[in-house]
Amino acid sequence: MIMGCGRLGSTLAQKLDAQGHQVAVIDRDADAFRRLGDNFGGVTVNGIGFDRDVLRAAGIERADAFAAVSSGDNSNIISARLARETFGVSRVVARIYDSRRAQVYERLGIPTIATIRWAADRMYRFLVPSDRVEVFRDPTSVVSIVETPLHRDWVGRPVKTLEDRTGARVAYLVRFGVGTLAVPSTILQDGDQVYMIVTDETVEQVLDIAQGADKEGN
Structure with a gap:
């Protein structure tokens, strides 16, 4: 109806x-x-x-x-x-x-x-393009999924460590061209394309942490 x-x-x-x-x-x-x-x-x-x-x-x-x-x-x-x-x-x-x-x-x-x-959000993103790769945005335009390039220090570490450091969830990753639903114990590999769930308020912090070295080292 x-x-x-x-x-x-x-x-x-x-x-x-x-x-x-x-x-x-x-x-x-x-x-x-x-x-x-x-x-x-x-x-x-x-x-x-x-x-x-x-x-x-x-x-x-x-x-x-x-x-x-x-x-x-x-x-x-x-x-x-x-x-x-x-x-x-x-x-x-x-x-x-x-x-x-x-x-x-x-x-x-x-x-x-x-x-x-x-x-309005979609119009804005066409008018003011960004280098950020956004693959999904919810209908209320608050939550999005963005591709999150990783620093090489994250290779070999579990997804849980990345999530704990950034405070964001990994939605999925693409490995060898195939989409994969990661679990906390999934080990990040060289060449993984990681996509994380963020908000407009947290996205810059998440990207900064992910693209920087893992200073905690564990």
Whole structure:
């Protein structure tokens, strides 16, 4: 079930419908359903997405997943909480423009996509390029995975030592061209490409420590 039939909601609905899922779309503007196209095989319900009767009419009691992607943060979070807490939908996600609100709602257990913060961050990285190789950034634009070049002193030492020194986790490493999930006892080898989980606040410190000699030496 999708609440909101704007560009995002209609694109998501079309994609799910094309994959054979049963899709219901709610929007207060009946004209918005034109975005779905003539080939859309799902259900459309005109109404307010956080109205319980509207949700029931759309089949919320049978829904496996719910996405709140209207243009209003309040509408999205209210409908997402209703879907999860009142109707027991197991997979619920809400689009949130205000990144500060997104952090609050995440604490309530509702996954959110903070589109403005994420998009602004991506734009910034194109405008102000960096030598840093970032391979992943979470939707809230807080956590990322970066390639972490290592000083030669780290070769022969366990992953746990690197994690303890940097305070960051090794997400994975590439060895002989193959991705490997490292464990604390994994011994770092010459030629390993190491990728670590960092935040914007910790990334520079992590890279500095990893690229410097292991001064502790044990």
